[in-house]
Amino acid sequence: MTAPERATRTGRLNWAVWTVLVAATLLSLTLSAEFGDPRLKVVAVVVVAAFKVGLIMWRFMEVGRCGRAVQLAFLSWPVVLVAIVLGVYFTEIA
Amino acid sequence: MDMLSITREVPAPRDMARSPAEPGVWLLVWAELAVFMVLFAAFLTVWSKHPTAFAAAADTSLVIGTVNTVALLTSSALVATAVQAARQGKVSEARRYVTATAALGVGFLLLKSIEYWTELANGLTPATNPFWMYYYAITGLHATHVLMGLGALTFAYRCLSGPAAHSARSLQHLESSAVYWHMVDLLWIVIFPLVYLAPR
Numbered sequence: 001m002t003a004p005e006r007a008t009r010t011g012r013l014n015w016a017v018w019t020v021l022v023a024a025t026l027l028s029l030t031l032s033a034e035f036g037d038p039r040l041k042v043v044a045v046v047v048v049a050a051f052k053v054g055l056i057m058w059r060f061m062e063v064g065r066c067g068r069a070v071q072l073a074f075l076s077w078p079v080v081l082v083a084i085v086l087g088v089y090f091t092e093i094a
Numbered sequence: 095m096d097m098l099s100i101t102r103e104v105p106a107p108r109d110m111a112r113s114p115a116e117p118g119v120w121l122l123v124w125a126e127l128a129v130f131m132v133l134f135a136a137f138l139t140v141w142s143k144h145p146t147a148f149a150a151a152a153d154t155s156l157v158i159g160t161v162n163t164v165a166l167l168t169s170s171a172l173v174a175t176a177v178q179a180a181r182q183g184k185v186s187e188a189r190r191y192v193t194a195t196a197a198l199g200v201g202f203l204l205l206k207s208i209e210y211w212t213e214l215a216n217g218l219t220p221a222t223n224p225f226w227m228y229y230y231a232i233t234g235l236h237a238t239h240v241l242m243g244l245g246a247l248t249f250a251y252r253c254l255s256g257p258a259a260h261s262a263r264s265l266q267h268l269e270s271s272a273v274y275w276h277m278v279d280l281l282w283i284v285i286f287p288l289v290y291l292a293p294r
Binding site for chain 2: 003004007010011014015017018021022025028029032041042045046048049052053056057059060061062065066067070073074077080081084085088089092093
């Protein structure tokens, strides 16, 4: 694959990722309105948010091009986020 | 076997192997993410102590929150495209993408100002209850980061406009600004569901 072809492909991929991110946002809104059970709603919106964060880190921030330590430090952030939010929510709030 | 027929794998060009952005920027962004993580944990802890106060999340604007989410997602895709353009040496194209990114950032702040103005006009201040205190603290701190991100984008634009526009240094400044801008975006991606949607 030539450099211009690779660039075109990368550009298309960026906008495909953008489409997935916007669709995930709309999904999150729909789920938060549809779920009667607040616990299901919180799980859904937090998991969708963590997925979006991971996608942005990997695709837009290019964390995959960094060293292992940076990859671990960044990609563990959405995992820890889900653990903290759902952990506190289910032990203290729900 | 003929020695001349031995082929060696061509190593990847050095540029492809290097991390985008400056190492210090990655450290700064990680530290910012850690600070916001603590804020999110504090938000949840206070929510557990004052569950009725947090039902006030229903008074936040879903429309403005959603539009701002799409604006920041679009701005992230644009600045990523700017980085790709700069890597191909298309500096003027990269400048246009950076300008569009910054315009969406300004749009985000304008909408956020309208949202604050409406809420304050309705008597919803940081002193109203613990939810509104955390709402203003988290979204206000985030808005400050949007402002700093706009400063970084302005700096990147200037680097792409100067005599050294095509240099590796200018590209690295753009990559650093882009990484910071993506952080601004992903923080909002957590703030919107956590503050606007979850307690509603």
